[in-house]
Amino acid sequence: AKAAQRVVRQWLAKKGITAPHLVMENGSGLSRAERVSAREMAGMLQAAWKSPYSAEFISSMPIAGTDGTMRKRLKTTAMRGEAHVKTGTLNTVRAIAGFSRDINGNTWAVVAILNDKAPFGASSVLDQVLLDLYRQPKLPETASVL
Structure with missing residues (x-):
């Protein structure tokens, strides 16, 4: 999960997207902890x-x-x-x-x-x-x- 988060954040950075509010738990978007x-x-x-x-x-x-x-x-x-x-x-x-x-x-x-x-x-x-x-x-x- 941590490696996946790292890849997502690297992709965002490469695209010039800052996402300080983004919280990823399992990537499904259905977790109560996930935020964007x-x-x-x-x-x-x-x-x-x-x-x-x-x-x-x-x-x-x-x-x-x-x-x-x-x-x-x-x-x-x-x-x-x-x-x-x-x-x-x-x-x-x-x-x-x-x-x-x-x-x-x-x-x-x-x-x-x-x-x-x-x-x-x-x-x-x-x-x-x-x-x-x-x-x-x-x-x-x-x-x-x-």
Whole structure:
């Protein structure tokens, strides 16, 4: 486990990602001890976007309103088919992470993590994050996304 953590941290450093909040116990993401900040996860997604294997990675994620854990979510919205998003669910946590396009065709790395004793309605809140991102106004020419 320690050797695996060392390899992961070396990869992060090579990509210029600092992840002081990252805690890895067994690598499954299901451990109560594992932690990552939304900013750290977004940095990892941005590195994945630049990877030669980005197409394969992105295509492995459920498509909003179409398949996997996202098949019933955002199905009747403009977001259908516009995001590749992995969901995460534990008793007190709901999360999304992946890539989403806005109405202007820009692609964004998106991460949202909700922690609450009773996360009822969290899926709706996370879906709203994607919808609000989709409705982004046109960016000035000097701005950059992925």
